[in-house]
Amino acid sequence: MASPDPTSPRSGPIAWMTHHTVAANLVMLIFLIGGLVIMTNVKQEVFPEFKVDQIRVSVPYPGASPEEVEQGIILSIEDVVRGLDGVKEVTAAASEGRAKVEIELLDGVNADNVLQDVVNEIDGIQSFPELAEEPIISLAEVRNQVVTVLVYGDQEEQTLRDVAERVRDDLLQRPGITLVELGLTRPREIAIEVPQRDLRAYGLTLNRIAREIGEAAIELPGGGVKTPGGEVLLRTQERRDFGREYADIPVASTPDGAIITVSDIATIRDGFEDVDQEAYFNGERAIQVKVFRVGMETPQSVSQSVRAYLEELRPELPDGIGFAMWNDRSEIYQDRMNLLLKNAFLGLALVLLLLGLFLDLKLAFWVTVGLPVSIIGSFLFIPFTGASINMISLFAFIITLGIIVDDAVVAGEIIYQKREQGLPLVQAAIAGAREIAGPIMFAVLTNIAAFLPLFFVPGALGNFLMQVPSVVVAVFVVSLIESLFVLPAHLAHTRELSGFWKRLDRPRQWFS
Structure with a gap:
């Protein structure tokens, strides 16, 4: 044919x-x-989502100078992670009170496996200073921020933060918004100041007071108890978030049996840590409320929902406080x-x-x-x-x-x-x-x-x-x-x- x-x-x-x-x-x-x-x-986003082959390690070290952070923390971390399989490069930065280490991974490696290796190695370090806090270790992630709401005004920082937290919580309740975070906020700090004369009068030291406060302000799991109706989990909950909650913690006793509490010998103040970065808008202190796009949410829908909420909020704002939308990427x-x-x-x-x-x-x-x-x-x-x-x-x-x-x-x-x-x-x-x-x-x-x-x-x-x-x-x-x-x-x-x-x-x- x-x-x-x-x-x-x-x-x-x-x-x-x-x-x-x-x-x-x-x-x-x-x-x-x-x-x-x-x-x-199809998913709509401002910039495409992609994975960053990087592990980030952060170790708070309150009160330490950059030199102390480098010698006490960074060098120890670098020594244990440089030789791990899958690690390409290690960079670190020491600042006052904190160590930051970024671990870049080789192409094609399993990031989760390398992360577990890094966690195991850092957990095994015994030479960290006593005052260094627990390391925070995580895979780097790139999130899709859509818009930032600035809450600003000539008010006390706590007042601004209260309004910003309200904005954050309200936005999270709106349909189409899943992830909202505060940005450039100073961490809360409770300052307990004890005069030297009171220390001498009661035979106390700052370390002893710190130990007593630490033991009284922790939250510990207590295990479980099996009952005919099922298992009951026990927990000792003594977490204290505000200065007034520390006032009744006992730290010593007198020869006649009287209990000395923190409020008897110390001044307690709620405040904020000193940090290197702060936000200002038009010369007034500001707090950022960052709104992100998640999943199939679109930049336009997130931005429109934020704008609609802010219009509803405007009449309810306290005097002296305003807000502004900044860096709206949906535009x-x-x-x-x-x-x-x-x-x-x-x-x-x-x-x-x-x-x-x-x-x-x-x-x-x-x-x-x-x-x-x-x-x-x-x-x-x-x-x-x-x-x-x-x-x-x-x-x-x-x-x-x-x-x-x-x-x-x-x-x-x-x-x-x-x-x-x-x-x-x-x-x-x-x-x-x-x-x-x-x-x-x-x-x-x-x-x-x-x-x-x-x-x-x-x-x-x-x-x-x-x-x-x-x-x-x-x-x-x-x-x-x-x-x-x-x-x-x-x-x-x-x-x-x-x-x-x-x-x-x-x-x-x-x-x-």
Whole structure:
């Protein structure tokens, strides 16, 4: 049996699609409807989520100088973690009262396993100073902050903090907001000051008082007791969060049996620690309330919910306290989205105008339709790449707009040329698409090859930039299918212009 002739008007995928317009229309509808459905369910964020291969260690050391922090904590941590498998580099910073160590991991290692190794090694250090607190060890994470609310005013810091905590708690109760944190707040501090004369009078030392307070202000699990009704968990709860709660702690007794409490010998004050960073807005002290996007929440929905809440809160604010929205990243996101839509609209208008003016109105229409089909259809592949709608992927869509229009214009022009040479519509569409198939495929493959190296950029930067080739490749593939298989089918079955379309085409005929 003889094989089909590839030069035959009815052989090959291009000819088959050209003759079967239902199939071409079905492909176009799959791209449009499927892409729109997936587009509405794709995660929207300002910047893409990505993993940072880094472990962070923080060790509070109250009252220590940077030199003491380095000698007592940092050097010990560096010694035990540098030789661990999967560790690439260790950097540390010593500041007053705190040690910070960042451990960068090698590409491809299991971060959870390395984290456990780091925890085990640091827990085994016996040389930490006595006053050093428990190390805080965690994998670094990048969170999607949307907006910051500044609570400011010429008021006491505690008053500002109370309002900021109310704002935080209220926002967490609103639908569509999951994560809210306070920022640039000074940790609370309870100062207990004991005069030297009272220490001498009762034969006390600061260490003894600190020990008595520490033992009375802890929260300890007490195990469980099994009863006929089930197991009852026991807990000794003596946690104290405010200065007044420390007043009745006994620290000594007199020879006649009288109990001496903290309030008898000390001045107790609620205050805040001295830190290196503080927030001010318009010259007044401020506290940040940071609002983050989580899961499928969108930047716009989070920002709108925050704005609506602040309008409700405005009449209830105490005198002398105000608020302001700062660093609203949803506006940046919306600006990039508007830029994409503006460029797309201008591109479509120019293609429709110029092709309609120089070639043919219906040809211009179908070429123009191919552009949104390519962009929207690319969302069919987006879920498989892990990409989302964000600043980086929107930038990639903007890049592709100026490239994919060339494929459709060239294919449409060649088909128009074949028609001008006297070929019937169907044969002109097939011949034109076949003639341009090779150059278009090589052009698309060349463009894809130019972006492929971004898939192999290592580290956090590679995770960040991976959105660009993911989007570009998806758009180019859909554009190639549309230009070679869908567009010829539409151009092959256009009817002769009549009525309104014929009158509309007269200026084009005169111009040509």
